[in-house]
Amino acid sequence: MKLYCMQVAPNPTKVMLYIAEKIAGGAALDITEIPVKLMKGEQHLPAHRRRTPFASVPVLEIEPGDYIIESLSIMAYLEDRYPQPCMIGASARERARISELERIADLRVLSPIARFIHATHSPIGLPPSADIAAQARLDFTPGLEYFDACFDDDRSFVAGETVTMADCTLAAALQFARFAELDIDPDFANVHRWDMDYRRRDAAQAVLVV
Ligand SMILES: N[C@@H](CCC(=O)N[C@@H](CS)C(=O)NCC(=O)O)C(=O)O
Structure with missing residues (x-):
């Protein structure tokens, strides 16, 4: 493939x-x-x-x-x-939760971060827009708040103690923010802690460049 x-x-x-x-x-x-x-x-x-x-x-x-x-x-x-290792959840309830977390990471963090970056200094040359950037910042804040609260219980990964596709989506969003020097508020301390830990993984080291 x-x-x-x-x-x-x-x-x-x-x-x-x-x-x-x-x-x-x-x-x-x-x-x-x-x-x-x-x-x-x-x-x-x-x-x-x-x-x-x-x-x-x-x-x-x-x-x-x-x-x-x-x-x-x-x-x-x-x-x-390739069902193993399982990255989408084993039971129906786990699958619903993990896909929910992945969608929240995508729609409420990754997409608004991408909109913000493309509205400020787009790597592919899209025109800047202060209005879109301001709205995008408002949009990704609740998503980060949500994940910060999830990590309150000191879990290792977004969905608990095993890595899932939700980690991949959240890590991709935060790398794009770093690439564009978009600082994520340090108050999201749990998100920053998870991000630092996740980036130490071999898989992350093999893919992430920023
Ligand atoms: N919903 C699509 C979105 C794909 C997408 O927007 N990809 C971006 C890169 S992150 C792209 O190809 N952008 C090129 C362009 O807009 O010219 C997916 O999840 O695969």
């Missing part, structure tokens, strides 16, 4: 972290990562638009011409094919 992706970009990063965690946990995933240089506009080239009409990454090519073009769908597909 091939993963079209880009370092630091948060949606590919969450999938790259997920793959690295699976491999570290013993899964025999054989996936070649192929960079699509977003800053050079390679996502808009015809070759990539044939993979996805949305000119985005990540894209997983399962076999020639067969693509999955959404990060969460890629992780779900890989989890079905």
Whole structure:
């Protein structure tokens, strides 16, 4: 399989972290990562638009011409094919909780952080907007508050004592913030503690560059 992706970009990063965690946990995933240089506009080239009409990454090519073009769908597909180590929860209740946490990390932290960064100094040259940036900051604050409260019980990972896809999404969001020198309020001490711990993992070290 091939993963079209880009370092630091948060949606590919969450999938790259997920793959690295699976491999570290013993899964025999054989996936070649192929960079699509977003800053050079390679996502808009015809070759990539044939993979996805949305000119985005990540894209997983399962076999020639067969693509999955959404990060969460890629992780779900890989989890079905490589169930161990389990990163989405074993029981129905655990799966609901972990997917809930992943969605909160994505929709209430990663996406507004990305909107903030693209509205202030977009790496792909989107026009700045003070209004969008101000709203985005308001939007990611409750998400970080939520995770900070989750970590009050000193859990090791977002969902408890095992790493899940929710860690991958939250770590991808925080790396993008660091890349753009967007300081996350030090008052989110639990989030910072988890982030420092998570970044020491082999899988994180293999993927994160900032
Ligand atoms: N919902 C999609 C979002 C994908 C996405 O927005 N990817 C960004 C990188 S993080 C991208 O490809 N941006 C390129 C562009 O906007 O030109 C997913 O989860 O995979």
